[in-house]
Amino acid sequence: xxxxxxxxxITKTFPGVKALDDVNITVRAGEIHxxxxxxxxxxxxxxxxxxxxxxHGSYSGSIFYEGEERRFKGIADSESLGIIIIHQxxxxxxxxxxxxxxxxxxxxxxxxxxxxxxxxxxxKELLKVVGLNESPETLVTNLGVGxxxxxxxxxALSKKVKLLILDEPTASLNEKDSDALLNLLxxxxxxxxxxILISHKLNEISKVADSITVLRDGGTVETLNCRAQTISxxxxxxxxxxxxxxxxxxxxxxxxxxTIFQVENWSAYHPIHSHVxxxxxxxxxxxxxxxxxxxxxxxAGRTEFAMSLFGRSYGRNISGRVMLHGQEIDVSxxxxxxxxxxxxxxxxxxxxxxxxxxxxxxxxxxANLEGVSKNFVIDDIRELAVANDYRAKMRIRxxxxxxxxxxxSGGNQQKVVLSKWLFSDPxxLILDEPTxxxDVGAKYEIYTIINRxxxxxxxxxxxxxxxxxxxxxxxxxxxxxxxxxxxxxxxAEASQEKIMHAIVxxxxx
Amino acid sequence: xxxxxxxxxxxxxxxxxxxxxxxxxxxxxxxxLSLLVIMLFFQVVTxxxxxxxxxxxxxxxxxxxxxxxxxxxxxxxxxxHIDLSVGSIVGFVGGLAAMMMVRWGFDPVTTTxxxxxxxxxxxxxxxxxxxxxxxxxxxxxxxxxLVFKGLTLALLGGMSVGPFPVAFQRLSSGxxxxxxxxxxxxxxxxxxxxxSVAAIIYxxxxxxxxxxxxAVETAPFGxxxxxxxxxAVLVIAFCYLMATYRGLPNxxxxxxxxxxxxxxxxNRTTIGRRVYALGGxxxxxxxxxxxxxxxxxxxFVNMGVLAGLAxxxxxxxxxxxxxxxGLGFELDVIAAxxxxxxxxxxxxxxxxxxxxxxxxxxxxxxxxxxxxxxIDYQQVIKGLVLLAAVSLDVYNRKK
Numbered sequence: 001x002x003x004x005x006x007x008x009x010i011t012k013t014f015p016g017v018k019a020l021d022d023v024n025i026t027v028r029a030g031e032i033h034x035x036x037x038x039x040x041x042x043x044x045x046x047x048x049x050x051x052x053x054x055x056h057g058s059y060s061g062s063i064f065y066e067g068e069e070r071r072f073k074g075i076a077d078s079e080s081l082g083i084i085i086i087h088q089x090x091x092x093x094x095x096x097x098x099x100x101x102x103x104x105x106x107x108x109x110x111x112x113x114x115x116x117x118x119x120x121x122x123x124k125e126l127l128k129v130v131g132l133n134e135s136p137e138t139l140v141t142n143l144g145v146g147x148x149x150x151x152x153x154x155x156a157l158s159k160k161v162k163l164l165i166l167d168e169p170t171a172s173l174n175e176k177d178s179d180a181l182l183n184l185l186x187x188x189x190x191x192x193x194x195x196i197l198i199s200h201k202l203n204e205i206s207k208v209a210d211s212i213t214v215l216r217d218g219g220t221v222e223t224l225n226c227r228a229q230t231i232s233x234x235x236x237x238x239x240x241x242x243x244x245x246x247x248x249x250x251x252x253x254x255x256x257x258x259t260i261f262q263v264e265n266w267s268a269y270h271p272i273h274s275h276v277x278x279x280x281x282x283x284x285x286x287x288x289x290x291x292x293x294x295x296x297x298x299x300a301g302r303t304e305f306a307m308s309l310f311g312r313s314y315g316r317n318i319s320g321r322v323m324l325h326g327q328e329i330d331v332s333x334x335x336x337x338x339x340x341x342x343x344x345x346x347x348x349x350x351x352x353x354x355x356x357x358x359x360x361x362x363x364x365x366x367a368n369l370e371g372v373s374k375n376f377v378i379d380d381i382r383e384l385a386v387a388n389d390y391r392a393k394m395r396i397r398x399x400x401x402x403x404x405x406x407x408x409s410g411g412n413q414q415k416v417v418l419s420k421w422l423f424s425d426p427x428x429l430i431l432d433e434p435t436x437x438x439d440v441g442a443k444y445e446i447y448t449i450i451n452r453x454x455x456x457x458x459x460x461x462x463x464x465x466x467x468x469x470x471x472x473x474x475x476x477x478x479x480x481x482x483x484x485x486x487x488x489x490x491x492a493e494a495s496q497e498k499i500m501h502a503i504v505x506x507x508x509x
Numbered sequence: 510x511x512x513x514x515x516x517x518x519x520x521x522x523x524x525x526x527x528x529x530x531x532x533x534x535x536x537x538x539x540x541x542l543s544l545l546v547i548m549l550f551f552q553v554v555t556x557x558x559x560x561x562x563x564x565x566x567x568x569x570x571x572x573x574x575x576x577x578x579x580x581x582x583x584x585x586x587x588x589x590h591i592d593l594s595v596g597s598i599v600g601f602v603g604g605l606a607a608m609m610m611v612r613w614g615f616d617p618v619t620t621t622x623x624x625x626x627x628x629x630x631x632x633x634x635x636x637x638x639x640x641x642x643x644x645x646x647x648x649x650x651x652x653x654x655l656v657f658k659g660l661t662l663a664l665l666g667g668m669s670v671g672p673f674p675v676a677f678q679r680l681s682s683g684x685x686x687x688x689x690x691x692x693x694x695x696x697x698x699x700x701x702x703x704x705s706v707a708a709i710i711y712x713x714x715x716x717x718x719x720x721x722x723x724a725v726e727t728a729p730f731g732x733x734x735x736x737x738x739x740x741a742v743l744v745i746a747f748c749y750l751m752a753t754y755r756g757l758p759n760x761x762x763x764x765x766x767x768x769x770x771x772x773x774x775x776n777r778t779t780i781g782r783r784v785y786a787l788g789g790x791x792x793x794x795x796x797x798x799x800x801x802x803x804x805x806x807x808x809f810v811n812m813g814v815l816a817g818l819a820x821x822x823x824x825x826x827x828x829x830x831x832x833x834x835g836l837g838f839e840l841d842v843i844a845a846x847x848x849x850x851x852x853x854x855x856x857x858x859x860x861x862x863x864x865x866x867x868x869x870x871x872x873x874x875x876x877x878x879x880x881x882x883x884i885d886y887q888q889v890i891k892g893l894v895l896l897a898a899v900s901l902d903v904y905n906r907k908k
Contacts, residue, residue: 313796335798344796352796355789357856366786367797369779376778381723420797 003064004029004163004194010049010061019045020059021218027163027196032189034205035198037215038240038439043198046215047165051085052078065163082162086152086169094141099123101140102155126154130184144299146177153184164188164195170204174298174465175500182208202233214239240440249472250444252451256475257288261428261459266320268308274316279305280483282320286428286459291450293474294463294485295499301483302463303347306430310344311337324427338367343426345417347433347463349410353417356406360398361387363405363416368424390419395445411442418449429453430461435469447473467496481506540850540865543898547869551876558879559872562754565747570681570826572871573760574599574819576864578842579849580771581815583863584808586846587775589788589855590639590646592809594631594653595816595842599835600661602628602820607670607830610677617677625817631657632813633806640805654839662832671829681826684756695756702748705765706741713737760822767815772860784808788855844891845870848898869894 005027012020020042027033035043048054050063052072063070065081072078092101099119108119123136132150140148149169156164166185170178178201185195185208199205205212212231214221221239224231237248262285270276278301286292294302307314309322311334322331324341331337337344346352354363364387365372372383387401394415398408405416414434421429431450435443450473454460464470470477477494479487479502487502552559559568578595585592602624609615609623635653638644672678689696717733728736751757775781786794787801795801819838824830849866851858870891877887 310796311798333798333800334796335800338798346796351790352792355786355793355856357789357852358785362782362786366782366794366799369782373779376780378777378779378782380777381719385723424798 002029002067003027004066005050006064007046007050008062008064010046010059010063012045012049012054012059019218020049023061023215023218023220025213025220025223027194028210030189030192030194031210032185032195032197032208034209034212035196035215036200036202036205036212036236036240038441041215041240042218043215044167045218047085047167047196047198050078050165051075051083079159082160083165084156084159084161084163085165086149086156086167088168090145090148090152092140092148092151095139097137097139098127098134098143098151098154099136101151102126102136102158104155106159122158123154126157129157130154131180144177146173146180149173149177149181150184153181161193164193165198166195167198168200169197170199170201176297178204202236205236206231206233212236216240237440248440248444248468250448250451252455254289254291254475255455256290257457259285260288260325261286262321262323263309264321264323266305266309266322267318268304268315269317271314271316278315278483279308282480282483282485284461284478284485286461288459289454289457290476291454291460291462291474293470293477294461294480295467295470295477296465296480297503298465300480302480303432304483305480306344306432306461306463309337310334310342310430313344338424338426341425341427342430343367343421343424343428344430345414345421345432345434347436349413349417353420354405354413357404359402359404360391360396360408360416361401364390364401364419364423367420371423371425386423390423394419394449409442411438411445414438414442414446415449418446422453426458428459428461430463432463433465434462435464435466467499471496479503540848540862544865544869544872547876548872551872551879555876555879559876560750562750564875564879565750566754566758568871568875569758569761569764571875572867573681573758573764574823575838575841575845575871576764576867577767577815577822578812578819578838579845579863579867580767580860581808581812582842582846583771583849583851583858583860584775584784585646585812586843586851586853587788587855587858588784588805588808589791590805590808591843592635592646592650592812593839593843594635594650594657595812595819596835596838596840597654597657597661598628598631598813598816599820599823599838600830600832601631601657601664601835602817603824603830603834604661604664604670604832606677606821606824607673608664610673611670617674620677621680621821624821625814628817628820629810629814632810632816635813636806636809639809640802646809661834665830665832667832669829669831671827673825673828678825678828679759681758681760681822682828683759685759685762687756691752693753695752695754698748698752698756699745701757701762702745702752706744709740709744710737763818763822768860768864775860780804780807785856788857790856841870842867844895848895850902866898869898 003026005025007023007025010020010023011018023042023046025033025035025046035046037043045054049059052074055073056071063072065083070077070081093104096104099116102123103119108115108122120136127134127136127150130150130153132147132154134143134147140151143151153164169181173181182204185197188195197205197209206226209226211226212224214224214236216239224235224239264283266279266282267277268279270278282305284292294305296302304314308318309331312318312332313334322329329340331340331342350356355366361383365383369378372379372386384401390396391398391401396408396412396415396419398412405413408416418434434450435446438446450460450462462470462474471491471494475491477489477491477499478485479489479499481503484506486506487499489498548559558564578599582592582595605627606620606624609620610617615623631653635646635649638649639646684695685697685701687695687697689700713733748757775784783794783799783804786797786799787804791801820835823834827834845867846858846863847853847866848869849859849862849864851862873891873894874887877890882890
């Protein structure tokens with residue numbers, strides 16, 4: 001089988017950094033080629049070189065596509081030859097319809113006048129191919145992320161794609177949608193369309209990839225052939241981090257005390273569709289020094305539960321009781337929740353967690369300015385000391401605490417968010433997807449911090465969509481589905497199968 | 510995993526060289542520098558008229574109300590909003606003050622207090638819609654602009670109302686009397702200048718000592734001396750010039766106190782910090798326990814009070830209230846804040862920047878008038894300066 005794409009000796013330098021250093025990758029026609037590596041390994045840069053975002057001349061090395069050397073000057077050049085990228089952040093216009101989005105920039109038009117009936121009929125065909133049962137007139141904003149992803153793929157198909165590049169396509173999809181997407185890739189493969197799949201989810205890669213190229217620090221480490229033999233996840237990780245990750249989760253001897261936190265009959269309704277109950281009669285408890293997980297599929301209501309609990313930041317008609325140390329506490333506003341000793345680190349740190357334009361120092365003290373001020377006047381020396389203290393304790397990598405948080409990597413941003421909440425000195429810390437979008441090394445550090453919190457006698461409630469993470473970190477796991485807690489598993493008896501089994505069983509009821 | 514951290518983390522107290530420090534803080538000093546250059550330019554081309562005591566006094570009186578409103582507008586813009594109604598509020602409050610004193614016979618003190626309260630209420634009325642109903646501030650204050658322009662006309666019956674009692678006129682045309690009774694030279698002015706310089710030096714020395722004690726990176730001592738020395742010379746020279754004329758205008762003192770107060774509030778208080786966080790990322794601020802709605806509401810109340818004060822000062826200066834008073838002021842105020850480096854998307858901006866921005870506009874107005882440039886081209890030039898200043902800032906930030 002011959003290669004559809006060969007990139008040879010690609011080197012790309014930015015001022016001061018060598019982002020890619022002599023990278024080689026060969027994609028054979030009709031295969032699914034996975035590209036893996038830690039954040040910052042150069043995956044996205046490589047794909048930008050391929051698609052012409054970085055035009056020929058701004059890098060060294062050569063690109064052979066369909067047997068000829070190509071010198072792309074821009075995305076239009078690569079797209080016209082059938083190389084289509086679907087980025088991690090979807091590039092759809094929310095308030096336009098599916099059909100309008102699919103043909104955006106490529107309108108089915110004659111003399112600038114759009115032939116809508118043609119556009120709609122072509123959209124219908126494309127939607128059938130990707131298995132999306134929606135009207136072409138549906139606005140994209142009314143679709144879930146999974147379906148939006150399918151619209152993106154339909155858009156790629158409309159451009160006669162030969163090489164489809166997907167950057168973290170399943171990052172925000174639940175298991176069912178992810179599976180559907182992966183099956184679609186297999187289907188394309190059968191039709192002779194090649195794909196490059198960039199993903200952090202190694203289990204998915206093992207499932208569909210024909211070969212795997214591992215990047216580390218801007219260089220090619222190796223290319224693994226999955227057809228010859230099965231490649232284990234540990235094998236891939238070893239390539240990515242350059243060492244064996246004996247244990248992805250730091251060891252901890254849990255020292256669990258009495259129950260300190262209880263939620264009773266917690267319910268919340270959708271903020272707009274007020275008859276839809278999003279959180280249904282949730283009862284849970286956390287003990288001193290315990291890490292409790294909430295597992296569930298995307299959309300199970302976990303984030304909604306946490307946010308409704310934290311100062312009614314989500315939903316309406318919220319009811320239920322929250323007890324800390326046996327006393328009922330008022331959590332009706334964020335301020336009250338924080339002062340009662342609850343903290344919530346959000347899943348979306350850029351939108352809800354950080355003031356990106358401000359430095360580490362100001363972000364760290366934001367939730368507890370009283371802690372560094374007297375009579376409303378901030379003691380800037382004390383503030384600086386606090387910020388430096390957290391920077392050291394959390395190992396936030398930056399030149400100083402005066403670094404704007406927008407310039408930090410995902411892992412370091414997450415450490416700033418955690419610092420902010422630790423400085424508010426909570427009893428109960430709710431962590432929502434604490435390691436989303438963070439590379440393997442930084443994950444380990446975050447886990448260590450979480451363990452340390454539990455050892456200090458706090459109660460931790462951890463929401464995560466990555467089941468291995470919950471199984472590796474928690475002492476007890478609740479399973480949530482459709483707004484209800486449907487199972488409670490002690491870590492000794494918990495497994496991925498049991499969790500999935502509980503979800504499937506409750507879905508059937 | 511990372512062996513560097515230990516020494517990396519030991520608080521860096523390396524000696525920074527002058528050039529490095531100036532480079533790092535160019536945005537802070539750049540504004541002040543451009544103001545000085547503009548002043549120097551007009552001083553030369555007007556053959557020294559710009560800095561004559563009489564003209565200097567005029568410069569202060571002409572710009573006081575813009576500066577005062579820029580303080581409030583800075584907070585509004587930092588919070589991520591805009592207030593287009595301030596010009597109309599100036600007109601309305603001025604008209605109200607005129608009616609109260611001239612027609613209805615209230616005394617100046619009652620009038621002043623009432624007018625400030627009314628200003629605050631107007632701000633509250635607009636802030637309510639912005640903060641709690643989430644109506645875009647552009648729309649709310651555009652409506653307010655029309656409403657209060659109309660109400661001013663209705664209140665004054667389309668006529669000018671004046672003159673005011675002498676006591677009220679003093680707000681704008683009065684000077685701090687000389688307690689030392691100097692003939693032709695106002696010793697009080699000089700004394701106040703020296704006193705404020707002493708205060709500035711005392712506080713900056715104290716904060717520098719504190720920073721050194723805690724090993725915080727500080728400006729090189731030479732630069733520190735130079736900066737404070739320059740400031741001291743400028744303030745004392747200014748006060749000396751004013752002393753040779755009639756001394757310090759009352760308005761100047763009000764303005765100086767307000768500038769110091771707002772600089773302190775934005776830099777050092779929790780409420781100031783929270784306004785910046787609110788403008789930088791409202792959702793994150795809210796989830797950090799900050800009452801974002803109330804804070805937004807308060808920034809508009811504050812703006813209303815300051816616009817009311819500006820209205821009183823402006824009316825007192827003209828000694829009459831006209832239906833056209835305050836027309837277009839909002840544009841000068843907003844321009845001042847943006848020239849001063851505030852970000853249109855919120856979260857960024859400084860009090861000192863806004864004040865310097867107001868004076869950049871003020872000096873240009875004044876200088877071009879002395880040169881006899883018509884109002885037509887004055888506007889063209891001002892517009893271009895606004896664009897140039899902001900583009901330069903955007904360019905610098907990108908770098």
